[in-house]
Every structure is written in C-alpha cells, then in structure tokens.
Amino acid sequence: MTTLTADEIRSRVETDWNRIVKVLAEKVALQSISAKGITAEQMKRSAEFVADELRLVGVDTKVVQASNADGTPGAWEVIGSHIVSPDALTVLLYAHHDVQPVPDPAEWNTDPFVATEIDGRLYGRGSADDGGGIAIHSGALKALGDDLNVNIKVFIEGEEEMGSPSFIPFIEAHRDEFAADVIIVADSGNWSADIPSLTTSLRGNTCVDVTVQGLEHPVHSGQYGGPILDSNTLAAMLIASMYDENGDLAVPGVAAEEPIGGLQHDLDETTVRKDSGVVAGYEFAGTGSLASRLWTKPSVTVIGFDAHPVEGSFNVIAPETRFRLSLRTAPTQRPEEAQEALAAFLESHAPFGAKVTVERGENGMGWAMDPTAVATKDALEAMTEAFGVEPINKGEGGSIPFIPELQRIFPNAQVLVTGPEDPKANAHSPNESISLPGLKNNVITEALLLDKLGK
Known part of the structure; x- marks a missing residue:
C-alpha cells in the first residue's frame, strides 16, 4: 500500500480548489439558520444540498429527520458511508450544516448570505462555522478518490447551533451507522490561519x-x-x-x-486583552x-x-x-x-x-484528547506536512456537549477535534469569514490524515 505524499495531495486539491470554494459559497447562500426552526424547509434544503455534494465525492448519503427525546420531530441530519473493505479502519467525519442567525445585517460589511472574497478570506454566515468543516470533508475525500484506504462514515448535524436536542436519541438509534475507530470532528479551529492546531480539551x-x-x-x-x-x-x-x-x-x-x-505556547496577553475588550488597568485574575x-x-x-x-x-x-x-x-x-x-x-x-x-x-461533561493515541500522532504529522510548520495545540474554555457524548457512546474510538476557524473567523458574530489559504491546508491535512490512517 503506497502512501501519498503531501505534494501529490496538494496538487489534487489545487485541481479541485474552485469546486471546493463553490460548494462553500453555495452553502452560505442557503441561509440554514436553525434558530428559525430545525424542522423548517430551509434546514431540509440545506441537508439535501450537503448530501448531494457528498455523493459527488463517493459517499452514499441520505437525509434523515431525527426525533427528539419526547418523540417530536427533530433536525434534518445527513448520514452516509463509503466502505472500501470490511477489514479497513473506519473513520467517522462530523460537521454541522446549520448556522447562527444574523440579527442585524447592517453590522456586516458584506451581504452575510453572499460569499464574498476579500484579501484571501471568504466572508459569509457559516463560511467558517461550519461550512468550512463540510468543505474540508468534501475536499479531502475528493483528493483521495480511489486511493482512499479507510471506511468512511459521515454525520452532518442540523441543530448544533441549537444545542443538539435530538443528538443523543439520533445517535442511539443509529449506533451501527456511526460506530467507528476514529472520529474526526471538524468544528473547531487553528492557532492562526498559518499555524494548525488540534483541540486538546474542552471544559x-x-x-x-x-x-x-x-x-x-x-x-x-x-x-x-x-x-x-x-x-x-x-x-x-x-x-x-x-x-x-x-x-x-x-x-x-x-x-x-x-x-x-502539555503547553507548547502560552496565549498572548495583549491579544487576549484586545479580543476580550477588558478595560484599561484591569489585571487578569488567577495564577499560572x-x-x-x-x-x-x-x-x-x-x-x-x-x-x-x-x-x-x-x-x-x-x-x-x-x-x-x-x-x-x-x-x-x-x-x-x-x-x-x-x-x-x-x-x-x-x-x-x-x-x-x-x-x-x-x-x-468536558473532554480531553488522548495525546498518546495513534490517530493523534498521525494528525500532528499531517498538519506539519500540510502547513509546513509545527502545530500548536490548544484547548477551548467553552463546551461542545456532543463530543463527550460521542466519546461516551463510542468509548473505544479515538476522537480528534479539528476545524476551519482561526482567531479572525468571527464565528457567531458579524463579518464571519474563513481564510482560504488556511482552508486549503486544512483540506490537505485531512486527506493526509486519512491516508496515514489507511496504513
């Protein structure tokens, strides 16, 4: 079994790049705001779009409506698989297709639902969170094509921005369709657009x-x-x-x-002060x-x-x-x-x-990555090869409840939390954007990681 080089994968991603950006732009235009109703027509349309795009890269997908714990209709979910061999490692790829609302479009410098490229960044609601995650999965699978040596399962959720109320009932009802050796959650971000990261923990x-x-x-x-x-x-x-x-x-x-x-690089106090908006003279509390x-x-x-x-x-x-x-x-x-x-x-x-x-x-419950897992080491190697620099891993102070729930339901799976965001992404805020060079390197990273896991 031949392992593809970073240059080979980069060449394939370059060839496919216009399609990847087009998928992301079309996803932004769908206005898949779950706060307007997780069962609404715009959410079903969004799920069907994602399912169609993943079929084009070899995943046998379907759109399924979840049920809440009380039996009421839940979100429109996208699930699917591509099985290369019963003996191969199985990888579950996660992202979500719902986006945050836009309370005041006047706070944006561009139309929030028209993907607009400015200085190497693509602006639009959901461009980073989590249209970027969908684009990463699509681009990585297209890049590998017939050279894919792992079984793929996908779960693209339709209510992450609403707290995932039907997530657990849906997973429990589809255990066999989600069971995997490795789970890649593409819903976080990098240290910067140029420096990759694995998310190591969530409080x-x-x-x-x-x-x-x-x-x-x-x-x-x-x-x-x-x-x-x-x-x-x-x-x-x-x-x-x-x-x-x-x-x-x-x-x-x-x-x-x-x-x-371990801590590879501490956060910059000046940056945190600026980003948080603390008043002049305020001293950060705590030690360490x-x-x-x-x-x-x-x-x-x-x-x-x-x-x-x-x-x-x-x-x-x-x-x-x-x-x-x-x-x-x-x-x-x-x-x-x-x-x-x-x-x-x-x-x-x-x-x-x-x-x-x-x-x-x-x-x-919080969550902590296993730093000794094989998948973790493969991911760090893939990031280094794709970005050309060593990754700086980071934690998140907030919580993403479904990740520890995934780990609970599938305790033997190695979970990796990656994603397309960077400190300039403004996810959940006006002028949300994604770095296009960073997105390209994220696609290359995931393709390299899947190839390594295939060994």
Missing part, C-alpha cells in the same frame, strides 16, 4: 441557583441598617468567598488541570499560564442576579437574593462531582449565618 459545565436569605421580610434601612446586612451584600460576600487573594477559584473538590498534552486559566482550570461566572433595579429603588433592606452560577469545570472532572463540591461550599460559607439554599441545575 465541562454545571449550573446552580443560589438563594441567600437574611430576613423574613423587608425592613427599613434607617431603622435596622448596621447589624443587619441586606441580602445583596450577603450574596456578594458569599460569591467573593469562592476566590483566594490571587483570584483563583478556591473551592475544595473543584479540580484544576494543566493543559492536556493564561492558557490553563482559560482552557483547563475551573471558572465561575454569575450569569443571573435578581435584585431591585436602581430606578425606583428605596430605603429598604432586601431580605432575599437569588443568583445563578455557571461553573466551567476541568476537562476530566465529572460535572456532578464539581457541582456537589460547589453546593457544599456555598452552604457551609453562609455569611453571618444567613440562610443559603442551592438548587442543582444541568451538567455537561
């Missing part, structure tokens, strides 16, 4: 609603203020007690981890590498707080305050474990004996 998440009560009823602040603190102040004290003097979360039982596979603080250490955010508005306020001591905490957990910690640790801490640190009640919310 998990859990939520709790906390009620802090100091009084049975409101009382006048002039009459009782001093020995009796208002519940908003008590809530603020409770929230502050979760942190040490450096701003690190210090809740026993809530784990912190270092970057999976910036990458670990954003990728693998836990973080708590107050995402909701019930308090009387400033407008119309009056001199009264608030008796009770409710707030919601979102805890991003270390990639390998069970979120239920972290949730219980957080709840126990809050209940045992009530300021001045106030009554603290914690309601548990939903949990989502």
